[in-house]
Amino acid sequence: MNDVRLIPLAALQHYAFCPRQCALIHNEQVWADNFLTAQGHLLHERVDSGEPETRKGIRIERGVQVAAPNIGITGKLDLVEKDLSTGELFPVEYKRGKPKVSDWDEIQLCAQAVCLEEMTRKTVAEGALWYNQTRHRQAVIFTPELRQRTLQVIADVATMLESGITPKAVYDKHCHACSLFDLCNPKLLQKDNSLQYVNRLFSTEDFDEETTE
Amino acid sequence: MKRLQNSLYINTQGAYLHKERETLVIDINKEKAAQLPIHGIGAIFCFGNVMVSPQVMGFCGENSVNLAFFTEYGRFLARVQGKQTGNVLLRRAQYRKADEDPVSVARNIVAAKIQMQKQVLQRHQRNHGNSVEFSQQITAINHVLDTLKHCADLDKIRGYEGEAASRYFSVFNMLLTNKDLGFEFSGRVRRPPTDPVNCLLSFMYSVLGNDISAALQGVGLDPQVGFLHQERPGRDSLALDLLEEFRAFIADRLVLTLLNRQQLKPSDFITETGGAVKLKDDARKLVLKEYQSRKQQKIRHQFLDEDVEIGLLPHVQALLLARHIRGDLQQYPPFISK
Numbered sequence: 001m002n003d004v005r006l007i008p009l010a011a012l013q014h015y016a017f018c019p020r021q022c023a024l025i026h027n028e029q030v031w032a033d034n035f036l037t038a039q040g041h042l043l044h045e046r047v048d049s050g051e052p053e054t055r056k057g058i059r060i061e062r063g064v065q066v067a068a069p070n071i072g073i074t075g076k077l078d079l080v081e082k083d084l085s086t087g088e089l090f091p092v093e094y095k096r097g098k099p100k101v102s103d104w105d106e107i108q109l110c111a112q113a114v115c116l117e118e119m120t121r122k123t124v125a126e127g128a129l130w131y132n133q134t135r136h137r138q139a140v141i142f143t144p145e146l147r148q149r150t151l152q153v154i155a156d157v158a159t160m161l162e163s164g165i166t167p168k169a170v171y172d173k174h175c176h177a178c179s180l181f182d183l184c185n186p187k188l189l190q191k192d193n194s195l196q197y198v199n200r201l202f203s204t205e206d207f208d209e210e211t212t213e
Numbered sequence: 214m215k216r217l218q219n220s221l222y223i224n225t226q227g228a229y230l231h232k233e234r235e236t237l238v239i240d241i242n243k244e245k246a247a248q249l250p251i252h253g254i255g256a257i258f259c260f261g262n263v264m265v266s267p268q269v270m271g272f273c274g275e276n277s278v279n280l281a282f283f284t285e286y287g288r289f290l291a292r293v294q295g296k297q298t299g300n301v302l303l304r305r306a307q308y309r310k311a312d313e314d315p316v317s318v319a320r321n322i323v324a325a326k327i328q329m330q331k332q333v334l335q336r337h338q339r340n341h342g343n344s345v346e347f348s349q350q351i352t353a354i355n356h357v358l359d360t361l362k363h364c365a366d367l368d369k370i371r372g373y374e375g376e377a378a379s380r381y382f383s384v385f386n387m388l389l390t391n392k393d394l395g396f397e398f399s400g401r402v403r404r405p406p407t408d409p410v411n412c413l414l415s416f417m418y419s420v421l422g423n424d425i426s427a428a429l430q431g432v433g434l435d436p437q438v439g440f441l442h443q444e445r446p447g448r449d450s451l452a453l454d455l456l457e458e459f460r461a462f463i464a465d466r467l468v469l470t471l472l473n474r475q476q477l478k479p480s481d482f483i484t485e486t487g488g489a490v491k492l493k494d495d496a497r498k499l500v501l502k503e504y505q506s507r508k509q510q511k512i513r514h515q516f517l518d519e520d521v522e523i524g525l526l527p528h529v530q531a532l533l534l535a536r537h538i539r540g541d542l543q544q545y546p547p548f549i550s551k
């Protein structure tokens with residue numbers, strides 16, 4: 001059997017935030033919740049629950065499971081709208097924050113569209129991002145450029161995960177928003193002092209103690 | 214750093230632990246003695262005839278609470294483990310390293326162990342003045358450290374470890390400063406211990422070792438595959454490796470404190486017909502209470518350069534070992550206190 005490893009859609013987001021975080025979560029199976037992730041879970045719990053409904057000729061489905069073996073990706077879509085007259089599909093992704101400077105949210109949405117296309121063999125031309133902080137829906141058109149970039153990113157993530165190598169930490173401001181901070185130890189790993197430290201282990205000089213009882 | 218959670222030691226014979234919604238309930242003589250939320254509990258250790266409902270076992274598995282069973286006398290029996298989690302890449306790398314390149318980890322751990330033993334002796338000298346015996350042993354231990362530094366042979370490393378240990382234990386009796394109660398130590402005796410001092414040491418090593426096994430599993434390492442200790446079915450070799458760093462600093466010092474402060478008396482121990490010495494219930498309770506409060510104390514971690522609760526040290530070291538195995542750190546930095 002051809003047993004390809006499908007990349008979860010969420011991995012794209014993790015990779016965008018930090019490639020090491022992506023490798024820690026998806027290869028090393030390290031996970032810790034913090035305030036931000038918990039808030040995200042809550043938001044998604046709200047979005048994912050709720051029965052399918054039809055409004056003005058549009059059927060709305062939540063928590064839609066997709067898998068696209070050809071592009072090697074799998075995941076769950078927050079919301080898919082189906083126009084009952086044309087059959088057109090329209091994915092909507094819910095985001096906790098506000099629109100980002102870079103195009104990562106667009107790429108994630110585009111990956112979802114590509115999954116839908118592989119599942120249904122229908123073209124998905126457009127979707128939207130909904131931001132909790134601005135409470136605003138932002139339309140995204142899946143242009144050839146965006147599609148190209150999306151496939152490239154998926155390939156990059158696949159290569160990294162396939163290699164089994166966890167990239168070294170790059171300590172930055174955004175590390176403090178990361179729920180894996182303590183497990184990743186980015187500050188500590190910027191400079192590897194382990195060799196100097198180990199030399200001290202063999203020192204025959206006297207140590208002075210700091211704890212007192 | 215991760216939050217240090219409480220360990221629950223259930224020592225009362227006949228106690229029954231069951232689950233009520235998100236809480237644990239402890240019944241003693243069919244009456245509710247305590248009710249605790251599972252959040253905030255990191256481990257539950259049951260000694261002797263303690264019953265635990267299957268629901269609690271599952272509950273512990275789901276919440277990553279380490280649930281372990283010991284005999285009344287502190288010998289480890291079993292541990293309940295939830296779904297196998299963790300990183301298969303890490304475990305594989307651990308096996309490869311254990312097969313192909315165990316020397317540096319083993320050597321570093323032995324060096325740290327020896328440093329911490331030396332520190333116990335030096336501490337005694339500072340408090341009680343120099344003595345010839347101590348100085349001699351410290352000089353000899355320094356010599357062992359020097360030779361160890363360039364040793365690349367695992368068997369020899371184990372030999373140096375043994376040599377340092379025998380020098381350390383040769384003066385251990387002199388560390389018992391309060392002779393009024395008549396506790397004597399004339400060498401390490403295990404399986405079973407035949408005197409109170411050895412009994413306490415064995416008990417502490419067993420409890421501490423179990424904390425370490427749990428910490429190793431918590432970061433996804435296999436506690437059975439070690440570097441210094443040879444694999445033997447049923448033995449947590451890697452936990453024993455890491456235990457070496459903590460024996461003197463945590464266990465030995467706690468035992469010495471308990472005895473020197475006369476918190477334990479000879480009547481706290483039972484000698485069986487075969488000569489094995491065991492701790493009585495109340496004494497065991499006292500030892501665990503003291504251990505638990507020691508775990509809450511903070512110490513500066515020399516490698517992390519951070520203050521860490523002593524109870525979190527096994528977790529920290531397990532994490533550092535995992536990062537070394539995965540290639541983030543060139544060397545494994547074992548724990549030494551300053």
